[in-house]
Amino acid sequence: EAQVTQNPRYLITVTGKKLTVTCSQNMNHEYMSWYRQDPGLGLRQIYYSMNVEVTDKGDVPEGYKVSRKEKRNFPLILESPSPNQTSLYFCASTPTGYPYEQYFGPGTRLTVT
Amino acid sequence: AQSVTQLGSHVSVSEGALVLLRCNYSSSVPPYLFWYVQYPNQGLQLLLKYTSAATLVKGINGFEAEFKKSETSFHLTKPSAHMSDAAEYFCAVSETRGGSEKLVFGKGTKLTVNP
Numbered sequence: 001e002a003q004v005t006q007n008p009r010y011l012i013t014v015t016g017k018k019l020t021v022t023c024s025q026n027m028n029h030e031y032m033s034w035y036r037q038d039p040g041l042g043l044r045q046i047y048y049s050m051n052v053e054v055t056d057k058g059d060v061p062e063g064y065k066v067s068r069k070e071k072r073n074f075p076l077i078l079e080s081p082s083p084n085q086t087s088l089y090f091c092a093s094t095p096t097g098y099p100y101e102q103y104f105g106p107g108t109r110l111t112v113t
Numbered sequence: 114a115q116s117v118t119q120l121g122s123h124v125s126v127s128e129g130a131l132v133l134l135r136c137n138y139s140s141s142v143p144p145y146l147f148w149y150v151q152y153p154n155q156g157l158q159l160l161l162k163y164t165s166a167a168t169l170v171k172g173i174n175g176f177e178a179e180f181k182k183s184e185t186s187f188h189l190t191k192p193s194a195h196m197s198d199a200a201e202y203f204c205a206v207s208e209t210r211g212g213s214e215k216l217v218f219g220k221g222t223k224l225t226v227n228p
Contacts, residue, residue, distance in 0.1 A: 042220040090156055099216045100145055104156030
């Protein structure tokens with residue numbers, strides 16, 4: 001089945017403890033992206049990648065890192081999480097180099113205490 | 114920068130009634146336009162898209178949207194609401210910024226369908 005998977009789906013952690021949220025797609029898509037969703041703010045892009053080894057900042061990149069060593073994987077790294085990074089995170093991918101018809105993962109709900 | 118306004122963060126309709134979710138964008142240059150739907154505890158999925166072909170676009174589950182350049186609008190409609198339509202709906206607009214293509218999302222409209 002064509003899909004975008006994220007792990008973990010739920011995570012509660014403490015301030016400053018490094019964490020990684022994994023994202024993987026099995027559709028051979030070039031473009032991948034991370035978003036955060038907050039009530040009343042909609043979706044905001046954190047980082048995106050147009051292909052392997054090519055990543056760039058989105059609208060809210062502070063406090064996050066990403067890497068794209070393989071086409072299928074695009075992990076999101078929080079080196080030192082803070083409570084304001086408590087949010088619902090989505091990974092998405094598209095078959096072209098454009099962020100339009102995106103396939104979204106199921107989401108990761110992160111709570112930082 | 115492009116902006117997207119969805120009028121009404123919450124919309125409530127009765128089952129069988131017309132669904133109308135409003136979306137306005139700011140650009141004077143016709144962009145690509147999208148509606149995404151998010152069912153509870155799921156990721157977003159594409160409902161329909163406008164890419165400069167027909168101005169009336171049909172999507173999945175009986176939804177359609179009409180692109181009106183003069184009004185910079187892309188409202189989503191469905192003639193008869195079903196309980197399964199209860200979800201949050203996001204309008205999105207394409208934008209070229211810093212040489213890269215972006216997708217700008219509205220803040221979302223939560224649709225409740227009452228029996």
